[in-house]
Amino acid sequence: MIPKTMHAMLLTGHGGVEKLQYSQTTPTPEPGPGEVLVRVTATAKNNTDRKAREGLYPTKDKGEVTSFQMGGSPTLTFPRIQGADVVGHVAAVGAGVDEARIGERGLLDFNLYADERRDINLTPDYYGHGADGGFAEYIAVPSDQFHHVDNSDLADAELAAMGMCSYQTALHMLTSARVKAGERILVTGASGGVGTALIQLCRIMGATPYALSQADKAEALLALGAEAVLDRSSMGSFTERAKKVTGGHPFDAVMDLAGGEMTNAFIDAMIFNMKDRADYPRLSIAGASAGNLSEIMWTRVYLYQVQIFGVSHGTREEAEQLIAWIRGGQLRPVLHAAFPLSKLHEAERYFVDRNSNYLGKIVIVPDAQWEEHGAPFALSASPEAN
The missing domain is CATH 3.90.180.10 (Medium-chain alcohol dehydrogenases, catalytic domain)
Structure with missing residues (x-):
């Protein structure tokens, strides 16, 4: 009753x-x-x-x-x-x-x-x-x-x-940025709900996720599917550290949940070798845990043709796709x-x-x-x- x-x-x-x-x-x-x-x-x-x-x-x-x-x-x-x-x-x-x-x-x-x-x-x-x-x-x-x-x-x-709040947001970040199989994707805020969803979804789509998180979470994130884990406690020389884990290649896209002062470092890690790219640098942002304001040079954005996607939630189609993956056991x-x-x-x-x-x-x-x-x-x- x-x-x-x-x-x-x-x-x-x-x-x-x-x-x-x-x-x-x-x-x-x-x-x-x-x-x-x-x-x-x-x-x-x-x-x-x-x-x-x-x-x-x-x-x-x-x-x-x-x-x-x-x-x-x-x-x-x-x-x-x-x-x-x-x-x-x-x-x-x-x-x-x-x-x-x-x-x-x-x-x-x-x-x-x-x-x-x-x-x-x-x-x-x-x-x-x-x-x-x-x-x-x-x-x-x-x-x-x-x-x-x-x-x-x-x-x-x-x-x-x-649940959909994390997983649908994550999928919409990836689809907005046209993430494709074979691409190298940086996932910030990787230990949270959206971050862990992004790592799994990248693998389903055939992309390679790289996690930005605390060093003591590296083992768990690697087990979840991250190719490598970059320590977020120090953002100095971030591009050089990124090159070491990608074999010298820029990230194809960044799925960002941090914002703040880190934004420039994420852009740097996508544009250092434009001849090595197959598509435009893409930044999907769905959070601002590191700060709601970022200071960036617009010349860097338009000269390097960086595409920025603001993401909030997703669509009915994406929700139904996620349900299919959950039912099929492809997400955990x-x-x-x-x-x-x-x-x-x-x-x-x-x-x-x-x-x-x-x-x-x-x-x-x-x-x-x-x-x-x-x-x-x-x-x-x-x-x-x-």
Whole structure:
């Protein structure tokens, strides 16, 4: 029986973790026409949860406290339930949806699409921002965006770690930059959710990924598929270090999640020998963990014909391709740990202060589902994953 109220973590405004309030009496959503009601078993945490909470998406004034507004007006209203990468089981269906779906396990395509176009997404928004997300016991979502994944070798928490927020962003970075088989690709921020997704996706596409990360994460990143790992603790002589691992060749493209002062070094590592290239230097950027402002010379950009792609989310086609790869076992989860929903404050602090052992995703599990879907992946229970 579906309860009338549920446990949920409510974001009540921009600010610190104190703006996240645990509610035990939030109304359970009802599925509308074409929707399914999902009993949530795991939701991966993403950096965008923190950035949206803190209002760190300025587009005009660098000090502006704001959120996604690409559709022309803000869609984040309070209170809001965050959490984009939702895994769960269909508990009920709305009008027009086959009741045979009840009981299915699935993974949510997290996008709030503005229209039915399959190959473009010009005003990206997402569950957990413009509509309530998965940091709750139930969520109502479009049936066609809740993709059935019945792989028995994947636990619900592991499937959540392969959620669309990271993997679809990663794939869109690669497709935007026309990454091809045989190319050498630098992946920055390689130990996070998007970074680990990029390494795997490069291998599927036949490209060779090189990771930029902390030196103590090199072994795990090499095991995941990185050709080599460059230490990000010192960016001095970066091009020379890059030449050593590529055999003297420039990177064909950079998948950047860092920004800041590193941008020039990434460009340098693509343009030092233009005669050795088969395509233009390409920089895809989908994050700014090292700083939201970069100072670059535009003459270097246009004389060397550097192509820059800003990436946020992806398309329906890319989501469906990822689901096919997950079902086919071509992608594997990189799950760091699980936390109960009631301890989301603790998870947020751990995420910000994560140490050198951190690799992959943190997953949030409703307390009622904890013993089955969360406890096996708790920090103390899963040293091999931590």
